[in-house]
Amino acid sequence: MTIGLAACGGGGGGNDDDDGGDPVDPPASVGTVTGTVINAATGNPLANASVTIGEYSTQTGADGSFTLPEVAAADRAVAQVEAPGYAATFRITPVVDGASRSITAELLPVAHESVITVSTGGTATVPGTPARVVLPANALVAADGTPATGQASVELTPIDPAVNVDLMPGDFTASTPNGVQPLESFGAMRVDIRSSAGDRLNLAQGQTATIRIPVATRSATSPNTIPLFHFNESTGRWEEEGSATLGGNGTYYEGTVSHFSTWNADRLYASVNVTGCVRDEDNQPVSGIRIVSDGIDYSGTSSATTNANGEFTIAIKHNGRATLSSLAGTRVTNTVSVGPYTAATTLGTCLTLSSTASAVSVKLTWGAEPDDVDSHLYLPDGSHIWYQDEGTLTAAPWANLDVDDTTSFGPEVVTVRRLMVGTYRYAVNNYSETYDPGMTQSPVRVEFNANGTRRVFTPPSGEAAGNDWWTVFSFTVDAQCRISITPVNTWSPSAPAPSGSSTPTYCTAP
Known part of the structure; x- marks a missing residue:
């Protein structure tokens, strides 16, 4: 099955009041909330899920997407997301007058x-x-x-x-x-x-x-x-x-x-402030970008938005470690690991936001065991991004292992800033070679982000001692930077073969 990743519509928005009477007059300042609802266990999109913000509600389309127009502007809108057979969840999003904001909601099947x-x-x-x-x-x-x-x-x-x-x-x-x-x-x-x-x-x-x-x-x-x-x-x-x-x-x-x-x-927990900045590939400041932290040695997150100078200040746990990154619509930044800090800290380098939508990120997480699970990205020109060759985002191959982890949970994050024409493959290796639990029961989770769309992958059946390699997916890029992703989901005792060697051709987004 091949799944195209491109901008897509969602379910229509509704603005009837709760008793089914006359439509509610929209507030003076309104924005649009769009997004996708997915099955947290499989990563598949969920159709007919209900999304409600205040008096406004809609249902997701066949591709899991939705659109809620004319939502009252607010610093923190609460979106309730539910579907039969799944535990309801709630996402927080700002709603900006005249603008559109996107969220992704992952619903856990009722256990x-x-x-x-x-x-x-x-x-x-x-x-x-x-x-x-x-x-x-x-x-x-x-x-x-x-x-x-x-x-x-x-x-x-x-x-x-x-x-x-x-x-x-x-x-x-x-x-x-x-x-x-x-x-x-x-x-x-x-x-x-x-x-x-x-x-x-x-x-x-x-x-x-x-x-x-x-x-x-x-x-x-x-x-x-x-x-x-x-x-x-x-x-x-x-x-x-x-x-x-x-x-x-x-x-x-x-x-x-x-x-x-x-x-x-x-x-x-007590927190410390981390100050940083976001620049584009021309080294210009980028405002209005939401930066998110994800704890490495604690289970928590926080967010901040860049100001007119592209600067942000975000709180992380005192003496804790976290990653910082941003998904800005269809564009992505690299991911950096920060901490531990006991006092306010200013980062020495800025996060860099991709100049176009022709960039992707892949995030790998897992449980306490196995200790060490590794990311491997195979590029169309034969390059191989992994812990022994982390790559670079400032020159060819424009792909990098931003964050490596060897002590449980992850994350490991790979970013590709410029895409080659051809097929990429992504695989995960149980480097620890321990199976109680293995990657399936850990559980391992892979998140693929491209063009503002998130896909989540979890291991299929078939893992066994000696079958240490899970080839997760491939994705193919055409000359116009259009991406199609194909789940692979196979186990093997050895690493995938390199894709071959060729002179790379980079796509150009229209």
């Missing part, structure tokens, strides 16, 4: 559904994981407070921010008495309880339930006790309520909650 009798209560679990909810008898009510009866379905979905921070609702910020503060997650879980008629149920006032959240963190250690935070779906912030205790030989956090949504075992 497990349990059916309990309301009058007796019961325990819901996710087999093979520590995830659990224990409900007391007669504890559930409908949204209007009416006591629930009969049976209820309990959907549990653990969230692993150590593998992918984008799975977490919101933007890792909490509302506290001291203002908005950043969070580091040690694991989260979505709990959705429904009646037999499909209506949402929750705990009655004065009732509590016990939850176990599987530990999932990039941190080297987990605290014995940790605050619990729940996600406020209206504000898009996390709010502290209660605490949890480490149990199961460090495999889960257990605590008591008084209602259900998404619960997160978190702690606030």
